[in-house]
Each structure stands twice: as C-alpha cells, then as structure tokens.
Amino acid sequence: MISRFTRMGVKYGVEWWILVIGAVVILGVIAMALFAGSIAPYDPHDQNTGPQLAPPSSAHLMGTDNLQRDVFSRIIFGARTILGVAILAAIISSLVGISMGLISGYAGGGFDKALSLIIDSVYSFPGLILAITFAAMLGPGIISITFAVAVIYIPTYFRLVRGQTLTIKEELYVEAARAIGAPGRTILWQYIFPNVIATTVVVFTMNVGDAIMIEAALTYLGLGLPPSVVDWGMDLAMGKKFLPSGHWWLITFPGTMISLLALGFTMLGEGLAEILNPRLLER
C-alpha cells in the first residue's frame, strides 16, 4: 500500500501530493461531521458552557462566544451543515446540468441553440448574486439555500457536457450504433454518457469547493438559514460584530475552516485534473 502510494508520487510528482493533501483534509472534515456528537466537548447550542466571550483556553479550545457557547463545538457541528449543503447542491446541479447538456447536445438544432443561449446568459451573470436573489425569494431554510447554490452551477455542467456530446456524437462508434438500429435513448445513455462522465468528476470536485464558499457567503450575509442551525458562515457574521472589540477567535476559526475545506476540494480537483489529463502535465 505504502509503496504504491509513493510510486504514484514519483510518477505524477507534486500533483499527486496536492491530491493526497486535499483528500486528507476532506476526509478529516467528513469524519468531524460524522462523529460530531462524540468529538465535540459541548452541545453547540448550550448557552452555559463557561464565561462570555472567553479567549481560547484548555477548557474552550477556540474560546466562547457572546452567548457563552463553545466555539470549538460549534465548529465541529457546523461541518455538517456546510458539507451537506455544498455536496447536495453539487449533486443536484450536476444531475440537472449533465442531463440537459446531453439532451441539448444530442438533439441539436433550434432547441439546442435556444437552450445554449439561455444557459450562456445565466453563466455570464455573477453566480453569487443569482444565489442571493434565489435565497432571498425562497426565504431561509436548508432546502432553499441548497437550491439557491445548486442553480448557479447548472450552466457549468451544461456547457461542458454539451460540448463533449457534440464531439462524441460524430464518432464512428456512435454512427455504428445508429447503423445497427440502436434507439436514441440507448445511444445517449450507453454510448455518449459513459464517455462524458469522466470529465465531470474534476468539475464536480471543484464545484463542491466553490459551493462551500457560496454557502458560507449566503449564511454570512444572513440569507440562508434560520438561527437554530449551526453554521460556519453564520458564526462568522456574528463574530464580525465583536471584531472592533478585538475578539479575534470568533472570526479566525470559522473562516479558517471554510477556507481549509474549500482548499481541500480545490486541491483534490487540481490533482485529479492533472493526473487524469496527462497533456496538462506539460505545464
């Protein structure tokens, strides 16, 4: 196992270690989210864990907030919200975007042109502002924030998959399948889809990294979630109020976690992109 690990490192160089570091960070946060109940020293909602606004100490590793809650416990439980929303949103947008891209690219013609024009227009618009609008219109809640985040990544998958479908559908093996009388649905799902899915893996990973920052941005702006949910972005917004009085721990820890998790997914994506696409190695 170890030798195989290092052999990969020798073969792919720095890119392999970027991938490994990213994966370790992600697994660490996933473990934190899964075992939050047994790791966290306090209940994240407990308003009586110690003194108010206490700096980090052995009793409170990351200090306490203005409501006497333990910041460390809130960080651990908060991993659930951000991971859940970001991953679910990425799944939704990939499912919708990939299907739309496949169908549009395969169907071609006016339908494809019209749909592409619409999607391209959405793609050009700032994603965060789109998400803010959706979140504001839908009102606070886990489902609406997930939906708001999901919407903005549909164009990314659509454009990628449509472009590839256009190329693949001209391939000889697709023509052969058509010649032996395979119906459109079979060609789409058994001949084109498997060839498209590989490239979406990298995009998916990067997408989750980006979705993490968008989720936290929405909750930081106070648009995403009701106050009963434990969330890093919301904790950051609250910490902001105590920044002028120098309570650094309230912003330092949630922000570090958001960046670290986003970095984990981005590094995994970068590593995957380089390793899956050797042509890029020249760079």
Place this chain on the structure above:
Amino acid sequence: MKNLLRYVITRTLLTIPMLFILLTIVFVVVRIMPGDPVSSMLGGHAPQKVIDKKKEELGLNRPLIVQYGSYLLQICRLDLGDSMIFKQKVMDAIGDKLPATIELTFFGMLITLVVGVPLGAYAADKRRSAQDYGIRLYGIVIYCIPVYWLGLMLQMIFGIWLDIFPIAGRTGGHVFASTFEQTGFYVLDTLLMRDFSAFGDVLVHLVLPSVTLGLTLSGIFIRLTRANMLDVLKADYILAAEARGIGHRRVVYKHGLLNAFVPILTMMGLQVALLMAGALLTETTFSWPGIGRLLLERIYQRDYPTIQGVIVIFAIIVALVSLVVDIIYALIDPRVRY
C-alpha cells in the same frame, strides 16, 4: 476598418438577446417565486383589503404578461420604478451608490493586475522551480480564502491590532463628503476640489477594501497569466529574440508578456462576474456604501422594486463590459474581426 465596424455592430446586436434573457430571468425570479411581495412587505397579518389596494397601486394585480411588457418598456426608458419603502426612484438610489462600487472595483482590479500579472509571468519564466510552485500555491490558497473572511482578518490585523487603516466607510468622521461631492467618485472629487487632506482620507479608506478584493482575484490572474505566458514563451519569435542576443528579462517581460496580454484582457472580461460578486461581499464587510450593500439592505427590507432594479443594473453592467472587452480585443488583435 470596415471589418472592424461590421464586427462591432454584430457583436452589439448579439448583446441584445443575452440582455433580454437576463432581464426575463430577473423578472421570473422576482415575480413568480413563492412569497408574495406585498403581504411580506406589509407584514403577515395585513387585512386582504389593504393588500389588494397596495397591489393595485403597484400594478401587481395585472396579468403577468402585461406586467412583463411594462417592465421591459420601463427598462428601455431607463426607469426602474419606485421604491416600495422610501419615496425614491430606484434609479436615483442606484445612481447614488454606483460610483462607490465602481471606485472600489477599479482599485481592486488595479491591485489584482499589479499582483497577479507579474507573479504569473515570473512563475511561467521559472517553470517547475520552487518559486513557480510557491506562486502557484499562493494562487490556489488565495482563491480558496473567501473574500469576506480575508476582509475581516485584514480589518482585525491592520484596523484593530496595528490600527493603521480604517475598517469601515469611504471617509472618516471629520471629512464631509458634501463639501466635495460632485461625481460621486471621491478620489476624483477631492482632487477636483484640491482638498488634499480629504483626498488622503479617501485613499486611506480605500486601502483595505481594495486590497481585499484585489488579492482575492489575484489567484485567478496568476493562473491565467502563467498559462498564457507558457504558450507564448514556446513561440518562435521568443526563440528568435533570444537568438538575437536580447537579454532574457527583456524577452520574457517585453516580447513575451506584451503578447500574452491580449488573452489576459479577454479573461478580464470573463472575471467581471467574479469581480461583482467580490465587490458585493467586500462592501458588506467594509460597510462600503455601494450597490451591493444597497441590494442586501433592500433584501432585508423586502423592497422588491429596488432588489429587481439593482439586479437589472448588474445584468446590464455584465453585458456591457463583455461587449466592451470584446471590442477592445478586436481593436488590438485583427484576427478576431474575421
């Protein structure tokens, strides 16, 4: 020249459907999404009669298609309607705040270019060296640091601990914008009025917000510059320049970077969306009175006409910037025109 003109006209005409689609999406999202603007504006328990009256006032009881038509007509007349909360035209509210956003994004972009382009070019020149990996690592890390958190940390370090820079607003308490305000661009206004102490104050207030915004985007520009430079440095004319005995630095940064700059310029157009999103978050973090902060304030107050108006303005800015960038690209690079 004829080709250029033809290109400009075609490209401008292509902007219209894109803008039309964006405006339609804004309309659909604001009107058809669940949640009734009027009842949420009046509070959940307003009597039906009051709600109906308000709806009639705002024209919300008309069929959707009629509303849609008058919405488009209004925008064509550059009228975005009236605020539901304040006695104020939406256009005026935006006009008040837009210069602040433009000033912030301008200086932010300046810092992005100053940091991103040289570092990217240097990394490409020293490809696969420790410096290259260091710069690329910086690029990835800075990309993953949310702009709002970077802003908060800079506020903490430079505003609170070191106490060098102010952390909120466009001017200090002793400087009154009304004494110099003309265009709304404070850097320009204070210079025009030759009020140099106010000019200094305005610049000092710009430092942290524009550094925050600029650094966040610098990662992307490092990557873009590096990738483009790698392509350019492989070109024959670079080899030819080296062969003629021109100094390496001159070859890389003059012959190379100048040629890599054209694609970088186009990328700049594509980054406008990110710049807008970044500006919105920077504005909220630094209490910067721009249109991003206006949008959020009005979202909290449920002022739908203003929300819609600000998003429309964002859409128009995005469409216009990409149009302008494409035209500049065509001016610089004649190949685009054909």
